[in-house]
Amino acid sequence: MDFIREYYFDFGIMGDNFDAILDGFWLTIKLWVISGVLSLLWGLLLAVLRQLPGKAVAPIRWLTIAYIDVFRGVPLLLVLFLVSGFLSAAQAEDVIPEAIGLPTWFGETSPFWYGVISLTLTYGAYMAEVYRAGIEAVPRGQTEAARSVGMSHGQAMRYIIVPQAVRKVIPPLLNDLIALMKDTSLVSVIGALEVVQAGFDVQTAEFNGSGLVLGALFFLAVTIPLARVVDWLISREQAKTQRGAGPGPGEGEGEAQPSGPPTTGMAGA
């Protein structure tokens, strides 16, 4: 029993390596925030492209669907290797300029930016699906009302549909952000010294896991509050929906119009 306690909870080792672990966690946070913001934007763009109407833009829709299928379907680790390998090789062969092949934007290392790119490519695909569920959950009557007052498809999406859709999918998006935060640890394999790598370095040097446990505590300090926020948002939304379901005032969702399929819930969020 003592060994278990010493291996995981050696406070001396935690104290000695606190700064190194904290530095690693700071890098984790930066990876997470930048990739998170980019994924949220990229995912929304993909979702909107996927909803473009008309035959002329069918190729754009197909490409978007293909992209989402591919990046949802392959491991992030594989994407990391392919992105970092390609960019560094292309740069070495002078196919692309060094500023892109070996990026050091804002003082961060190339592995950091390879990580941001890979995380965004992958999580953008996940989030596109979440947004899509939200867009499809907005009653069809909203689009019809927007179009009937003369809005174009783009205006209806921008002012009417997307604002409602985003509100509906904030909880699942936050869940994806929690998953994204944990997956930033994968960027260590291409050389980013984030918190898991920092803890692992301690373990290798000291034959002790306390540094990793300290890293775990850092993660939990962010993810557990976020999970509670998600719960709170969901329960608030449920309370609202139940109130709206009663008689009297409430947003009319009612009968499906003869043309459209009935709106489904947030499938697969």
Added chain:
Amino acid sequence: MEANAPIPAGEGAQESYSGPMLSLENVCKRFGDLEVLRGVNFDVKRGEVVCVIGPSGSGKSTLLRCVNLLEPPEEGRILLEGKEITGKDAVEGIDFVRRRVGMVFQQFNLFPHMSALQNVCIAQEKVLDRKTAEAREKAQALLTRVGMADKVDQYPDRLSGGQQQRVAIARALAMDPHVMLFDEVTSALDPELVKEVLDVMRELAEEGMTMIVVTHEMGFAREVASRVVFMDQGRVVEEGTPAEVLGNPQQERTKRFLGLVLEH
């Protein structure tokens, strides 16, 4: 309901054209194998109020949705102010139609993330490029006109069905439509809220707005309609003045329907 603040009955542009506001010629629409409209013909003159009645599934709502091109018809022609708006020969596109034709829906379809005022302003600003102040002023006047002056900042989920529907009417009127389409706008309302909506529509009719009203409110049709059109199974079975169609129907089908609707 406060008077003043005139509801625009579609000003400008139309004086030069004196034919029917709207002409439907052999309009057909199907969804898959289901033929919803099987050749509908009728005209609507400027300032007329045409009430369309008939059993569920007779194609009444689809007809309205064809007119504002939410469901473009597959065959036949629709002319708006003399200009063809459907099919390959269309001389005017969807913008021409949607800026002249306002629509009010059974389920209100107010934008739930916007206040009543914003609901009435948004399309004015984004579609007609009106300045914010101008759009607000217009919205305020229209909301006052429909008796919602004290609710301009409320969100739809705080409004009763009747109030939501009146805001929806104001939202459509804000675009200065030449024709208004009403798609069973009182069918989703509690009985005590029906009158407040019908009163607004009645005033609108008295102001000379051209209207097509799909409705089950026979009293409204009798009092307000210039003409009543009875539809069944995708066709116009009978049309005429309210006295003719409602008071002395010629067709068996019309008599049967009215017997079922009026006998209680």
